[in-house]
Amino acid sequence: MEEGGSAVGLITHEAVPGVVTTSLRRVLNWSRKSSLWYMLFGIACCAIEMMATGASRYDFDRFGMIFRASPRQSDLMIVPGTVNEKMADRVKVLYDQMAEPRWVIAMGGCAINGGPYHGEYNIVDGVDKVIPVDVYVPGCPPRPEALMHGVLLLQDKIMREGIEIPAPAGR
Amino acid sequence: MSDHDTTQLPEHLQRVAAALRDQYPQLAVEPKDGNWLEVKISADQSPEFFRYLKEHPGLAFDYLSDVTAVDYLEQGHFQVVYHLVRIGTNAKGRGKLVVKIDVPRDNPRVPSVVDVWPTANFLEREVYDLMGITFDGHPDLRRILMREDWVGHPLRKDYVDQRPKRTRVTR
Numbered sequence: 112m113e114e115g116g117s118a119v120g121l122i123t124h125e126a127v128p129g130v131v132t133t134s135l136r137r138v139l140n141w142s143r144k145s146s147l148w149y150m151l152f153g154i155a156c157c158a159i160e161m162m163a164t165g166a167s168r169y170d171f172d173r174f175g176m177i178f179r180a181s182p183r184q185s186d187l188m189i190v191p192g193t194v195n196e197k198m199a200d201r202v203k204v205l206y207d208q209m210a211e212p213r214w215v216i217a218m219g220g221c222a223i224n225g226g227p228y229h230g231e232y233n234i235v236d237g238v239d240k241v242i243p244v245d246v247y248v249p250g251c252p253p254r255p256e257a258l259m260h261g262v263l264l265l266q267d268k269i270m271r272e273g274i275e276i277p278a279p280a281g282r
Numbered sequence: 283m284s285d286h287d288t289t290q291l292p293e294h295l296q297r298v299a300a301a302l303r304d305q306y307p308q309l310a311v312e313p314k315d316g317n318w319l320e321v322k323i324s325a326d327q328s329p330e331f332f333r334y335l336k337e338h339p340g341l342a343f344d345y346l347s348d349v350t351a352v353d354y355l356e357q358g359h360f361q362v363v364y365h366l367v368r369i370g371t372n373a374k375g376r377g378k379l380v381v382k383i384d385v386p387r388d389n390p391r392v393p394s395v396v397d398v399w400p401t402a403n404f405l406e407r408e409v410y411d412l413m414g415i416t417f418d419g420h421p422d423l424r425r426i427l428m429r430e431d432w433v434g435h436p437l438r439k440d441y442v443d444q445r446p447k448r449t450r451v452t453r
Contacts, residue, residue: 240448
């Protein structure tokens, strides 16, 4: 049960026992956040950490997150690595090929603002100069725990889409 | 031959120095710490000089490991640097040879060595891309690292970043 409102109700009347009431929006958001298929796509060393997060020790699968090798069937684009000028066009194309609704996590310092390469001649200072970003995960590279925390933040954001829910404390 | 002392060299490098002296008596062969020799030639000696290095049985430098360039802005010239290794010789007698060519900054051209070592194709394209040195006779001289419509050569010391400023994209 969420704070600040009756998000989900339970009817225990004799005639209709065990019926749960909620809004369609919540069901939609809940299903979306629970099946975030992310694109099989890596740019630099952060991709190694993303692969570790997807593998059995950290296990993205328990969030319903499975990598998808096609932008057409992906909901989430994790941008793991340095976006250079040549790559920026390709990242934009991949993002444009994704169907709505779609989300983006900027993983690591490079994808946030260029990181150690900030201001260099061939570097786009942050992937948010090319595509809109939902969650920024700092680190160089971020540990799998950090990436998973970013995913949890994104799930909170998705749950709040279209509904007025105050953001939970601490996240 | 210059007054550099080559008598302290290991035997295999002495043989290299002697073979170079046979054909190019004016050439300054400079021994360096770390078991390698350095020679400076002029642009019009290439690629015949390199062909001699590769095909003379006493030299047999069969592998071009790198082509780079240095921008001596204050002295007004570029220096193209070739790193040569002998793969076909046994490990003890390998030795390395570094060949340097000075070219003026206002007309930076050197002959291509693609005909001698095919691996020079990509290496020379990289030097062309980042330093703007033209390799005459190269079969496919175009940018290899930077994007196709890039303006300027970013490793030049007087390079000015002309990219338009990118702003943050939001949904």
